[in-house]
Amino acid sequence: GENVEQHPSTLSVQEGDSAVIKCTYSDSASNYFPWYKQELGKGPQLIIDIRSNVGEKKDQRIAVTLNKTAKHFSLHITETQPEDSAVYFCAAGGADGLTFGKGTHLIIQP
């Protein structure tokens, strides 16, 4: 089955700086890589996703890169703001379901 590793587990950055979270996956059949933001007591909210035929995708301050050869993908958040503080999960999979990483607690320091 799929195995997703996510690093770091905690990331603290100054407001306005960039944050990068990295994930690796094991199953070459995975072709869908979403990123979720989870705030306390809430369900995962999709913030951006990428498919295996796209190398990079950007949406305002958020971007995701995918290296299918190396089986890793990353989330980049630029110009971080206090409301970016949350737990971020990467996931990998396809139609049958997703395997999640263990999450990164992103802390934005004022």
Added chain:
Amino acid sequence: EPEVTQTPSHQVTQMGQEVILRCVPISNHLYFYWYRQILGQKVEFLVSFYNNEISEKSEIFDDQFSVERPDGSNFTLKIRSTKLEDSAMYFCASKRNAAYPYGYTFGSGTRLTVV
């Protein structure tokens, strides 16, 4: 924006009791999922459901678990005899089809506490 709705938001149950967690997926979605998240841990896949049958399940989804789509709108997860270790957030998710985009929509979850 369409939502996946889960009820109740919090359920407390005695060990050994049966619980049913309810979900109303987005109306035109065809694929349904249950995931769980033990406090402080990652989200784990339990089961996927399509065309009125289970399409995939994880090793967590043992004989104590079952899913059902009793009517055209609800999707339920039943735990027959709850154990303390079943305490977790349970998330329902749905998506429209198997093709692109794959976007899964998650509900806000049911916090199950087994005492």
